[in-house]
Amino acid sequence: xxxxxxxxxxxxxxxxxxPEDRRYGMLRSTYVKVSRPAAVLxxxxxxxxxxxxxxxxxxxxxxxxxxxxxxxxxxxxxxxGLVIDLSAMNGIEVLDRRTRTVRIQxxxxxxxxxxxxxxxxxxxxxxxxxxxxxxxxxTGGGIGWMVRQYGLTxxxxxxxxxxxADGRVVRADEHNEPDLFWAVRxxxxxxxxxxxxxxxxxxxxxxxxxxxVVEVDRDGRTLRRWADLMASAPRELTTATMxxxxxxxxxxxxxxxxxxxxxxxxRAAVEPLLGLGVNLLDQSAQxxxxxxxxxxxxxxxxxxxxxxxxxxxxxxxxxxxxxAAITRAAVGPHRPLIxxxxxxxxxxxxxxxxxxxxxxxxxxxxxxxxxxxxxAKALDAAWRGLALRVxxxxxxxxxxxxxxxxxxxxxxxxxxxxxxxxxxxDPDGVFGAFWA
Numbered sequence: 351x352x353x354x355x356x357x358x359x360x361x362x363x364x365x366x367x368x369p370e371d372r373r374y375g376m377l378r379s380t381y382v383k384v385s386r387p388a389a390v391l392x393x394x395x396x397x398x399x400x401x402x403x404x405x406x407x408x409x410x411x412x413x414x415x416x417x418x419x420x421x422x423x424x425x426x427x428x429x430x431g432l433v434i435d436l437s438a439m440n441g442i443e444v445l446d447r448r449t450r451t452v453r454i455q456x457x458x459x460x461x462x463x464x465x466x467x468x469x470x471x472x473x474x475x476x477x478x479x480x481x482x483x484x485x486x487x488x489t490g491g492g493i494g495w496m497v498r499q500y501g502l503t504x505x506x507x508x509x510x511x512x513x514x515a516d517g518r519v520v521r522a523d524e525h526n527e528p529d530l531f532w533a534v535r536x537x538x539x540x541x542x543x544x545x546x547x548x549x550x551x552x553x554x555x556x557x558x559x560x561x562x563v564v565e566v567d568r569d570g571r572t573l574r575r576w577a578d579l580m581a582s583a584p585r586e587l588t589t590a591t592m593x594x595x596x597x598x599x600x601x602x603x604x605x606x607x608x609x610x611x612x613x614x615x616x617r618a619a620v621e622p623l624l625g626l627g628v629n630l631l632d633q634s635a636q637x638x639x640x641x642x643x644x645x646x647x648x649x650x651x652x653x654x655x656x657x658x659x660x661x662x663x664x665x666x667x668x669x670x671x672x673x674a675a676i677t678r679a680a681v682g683p684h685r686p687l688i689x690x691x692x693x694x695x696x697x698x699x700x701x702x703x704x705x706x707x708x709x710x711x712x713x714x715x716x717x718x719x720x721x722x723x724x725x726a727k728a729l730d731a732a733w734r735g736l737a738l739r740v741x742x743x744x745x746x747x748x749x750x751x752x753x754x755x756x757x758x759x760x761x762x763x764x765x766x767x768x769x770x771x772x773x774x775x776d777p778d779g780v781f782g783a784f785w786a
Contacts, residue, residue, distance in 0.1 A: 418483015456485025480648030489538020498695030536706030558616030564627025570673030663740025
């Protein structure tokens with residue numbers, strides 16, 4: 351459906367991209383899904399976001415809002431509707447070096463953020479890929495390369511600038527619109543359009559980056575040892591891991607980041623990882639600038655190049671039975687890509703009711719991915735033996751949002767409060783399609 355442009359506000363005349371525009375192919379889709387929206391609006395200011403939202407509401411078409419388009423749900427675009435793409439709003443400003451306060455517009459990518467902060471000796475733990483949009487991650491959680499040292503990205507947000515469903519522009523912090531501020535940090539999908547946020551960065555220039563690959567025991571003892579080691583590891587150490595085929599066995603690939611540039615501290619933190627598996631298959635270590643982890647080389651257009659179905663859940667601790675079940679799933683007939691990410695540390699310092707992210711007392715995040723030719727049914731079959739072993743879910747790793755996923759991501763009283771805030775700030779369900 352071609353949108354009627356006769357009522358397009360003057361300030362948006364050169365900000366709309368239709369299928370006839372040569373830019374359309376680079377703006378229509380997300381990283382995981384090819385979409386065909388009627389048009390994409392690319393505002394450059396908050397006032398233009400307000401005008402774009404008003405235009406979308408007047409048209410009565412489906413709405414999608416995109417900061418980066420890396421989200422696994424694919425909901426940052428749509429078919430036949432209108433997309434508000436924030437990529438032109440990508441400013442990054444150090445407001446106060448003494449307090450390490452940074453203002454970031456929602457359309458910035460984390461590679462751009464890391465590069466902009468590096469000259470100041472500052473960094474933000476912000477996911478694991480430089481192409482991810484700042485706004486999406488900063489409203490969902492933020493389990494980054496230094497999550498055990500820094501905590502979640504949302505834990506350091508001090509204020510947000512939002513365009514609400516009715517077109518009002520508000521600043522929310524712990525004193526102004528406190529309920530909105532609570533919900534945005536973890537449940538921002540339906541609260542409004544985040545256009546900018548202020549966040550406290552950490553002092554950091556270089557990190558230790560270590561890659562280790564070990565062969566896994568068939569009964570999963572390697573995974574159990576990893577979980578036990580991380581439970582007592584120094585906070586400076588964060589790991590992200592993958593289970594991969596290795597002949598008739600499995601390999602456990604560990605990417606370890608130590609938030610320090612001291613060779614002694616890096617060595618002490620990672621040496622226990624070397625003895626985890628049956629055999630040590632590979633290892634490398636280096637000290638690198640933090641921006642190398644979320645490099646500008648990651649920046650690319652999202653054109654649906656990586657279709658995937660994903661789900662996740664948290665493990666409070668890992669038992670022998672949990673480890674064995676994870677290993678069985680990885681070598682089973684459907685062969686999902688299984689990832690484990692360490693939690694704990696600074697994440698657990700924040701009480702579970704301070705933000706809309708409730709999963710604060712867990713040791714690890716377990717993620718299941720299914721790539722073509724496999725699909726949702728194959729992932730569900732592979733995940734069946736794990737679903738009862740995990741608690742909750744991380745919104746950033748769920749490709750099928752809906753009522754059941756909502757109950758896992760926002761359990762109990764947190765979900766009730768999230769729903770109430772969403773209804774209050776978006777009574778007409780302008781942003782409600784995300785969880786329909």
